[in-house]
Amino acid sequence: MSGSKITLLCVDDDDTPRMLRKLILQRQGYEVIAAASGKEALALLDQGGIDLVLSDQMMPGMTGTELTKLIKASRPEMPVILVSGVNEIPPDAVFADRFVSKVGGPELLFETVAEVLQAYGCLLKKSSGDIVPE
């Protein structure tokens, strides 16, 4: 884990989407750690070094909003973005900083992440050699 990079925690129970989301965010210059469940995510958060949590909403066991509530209860300063394939905003989505459609495209995701990070005072630092999309 590089100290100079912003580290995102990407949570999704589905392997392929999680891997792809991780890849595109890495391409944006973020350090990305993946978790396959809310439980795993909470454990990783305890290890520290995470700047933002990006979680899927619909997950078995613990949903994105449930995870958000647990995170915000112990770490109010931790930004959380939820992504959802179902175009319905659950009532407790308000606990998350943003609730984003999965089909908004990579650009919308990047924009949202950047905005939230900025709101929390983090700066996007890019290490040289990263591919910068147009």
Place this chain on the structure above:
Amino acid sequence: IDRIKGYQSGAVDYISVPVVPDLLRAKVGVFSELHRKTRQLERLNLELENRVQERTEQLRQSEEQLQERVAELEAIMQVLPVGVAVAQDPEGHNITANAALANLLGVHPAEKLSTNPTAVESVPFDVYKDGSRLENEDHPLLHSARTGQQFGSMELEIRRAEKDPAYVLASASPLFDRRGNVRGAVGAFIDLTDKKHLEDLLRERADLLELATEAIMVRGLNGAIQYWNAGAEELYGWRRDEVLGKLLHEVLKTNFPTGFLSVQGELARNGSWTGNLTQYTRDGNEVVVACRKALKAGGNSILEINRDITAQLKAEDALRRTERLAAMGRVAGIIAHEINNPLEAITNTFYLLRDHPSLDEEARHYAKLGEDELRRVAHITRQTLGFYRESKYPVEVSISVLLDEILELQMRRMEFSNVILDKRYDSKGSIHGFPVELKQVFLNLIGNAVQAMPDGGNLRLHIFKSQHPISQRDGVCVSICDTGTGIDSECAKHLFEPFFTTKSIKGTGLGLWISKGIIQKYGGSIRFRSLSFGSRNATCFRVFLPGAEIERPHVPDVSSFEDVGVSTIAENV
């Protein structure tokens, strides 16, 4: 001595000797005459005795007959269903009544009906005429007995203690003695109580018919209207006096589902018919009625009760449509999940692929094409399968600012099509909401209006303060009117249904459906009207949104978020 002996032995006279011949002749003559008279007297006496006996017998028989007649009359009076009273004196001190009258008046049959006003005990009933009490001397019987006048039929009400009032038709006739003086009167009282009750009942039934909201009619076999209740007046707009005697189905232009003859046939066979009919009101409006017809006993007229089910049918139709849309909404929710998840993965794959260093120019081009197409798919699913709020909390939005932003986007197209803009902002139009959603609504409406005028026209936008047509809530009204192609009545029915479009492949058919959903989520309403004047049309959409004055909860609650769902939107249609 001899003389005495002679008389004793039955001699009538004694003549001394010598007999004087003249004296003897005279004496014999007297005695024989005496004897003859005596015999005559005896005969007459017998005759007289016989005649007396005969007369006595006759008298006895007469007496018997009289008694029989009296008993007969008495019996007749007692069995007569009509009340009869006889006043035996002009003052009415002594009145006898028959059983029927006693029963009518609520007195014991043996009771004397003295109506002497000076009597301490008054009779146990009061007599009323037209609602006001009659004095004793004005009672028909007593009036007749006093004045010797005949009394015609008079309707009276008899109020009895502890009993329902009785109604009678009274008449009275005076009785005269030989010298022609009034000596009393006879009165007759016909009980009208049952008739009166029947009348009341009939009147009540007639009133009930008038109270009914259903149209109730009676027509003759020839179709001529005989009865037309208030419900029929209300439903059809025709007044009773306008339609009585006219042909029912000509007045109402009735459309029989299975044909007039088949309805008539069934009516004749079964005595009744039930079904729905389409008819027209006086104003030419079509109404659908649930109709029940019955052939009247005797078969010379037809009773008909029609209930207006036009609104009910419309509601049922709307419900069916709503259910269909709700089902579609549920399907849409499932599809959203099943499509959006892989769609994101594919989109991200293409994103990674597009700039992959191993790709040559051509492959990169293909990847780019794929990515563009995917963006279209994503756009459609975002548009159709639900809504997103771009911010967490509703903010104050000025509709006038919003419209201006939209107009800026539309300006080029409007200039190109020669659309003249007429803006009237009577209010800033401040409401609480989500700008992107609201922009979507008005972009749809303005976009449609502009697209409806490819060869020019007028676009009029008007913002003004208003109230919700039903809830009376204060808010903002926005009307968007164009002079474009117009909306025909067939399109109007389906305007807010999903996938309904007139723009063929250019439109998704979702714009208005989504807009309506958004507006309803805000507690607002959307209505439209399309009018044509010859070749010119005017179409006007009017959107009402509750105003900013209404405090919205800062943290959205469950209900306000549930409104976002596709299924809820469908239910609101």
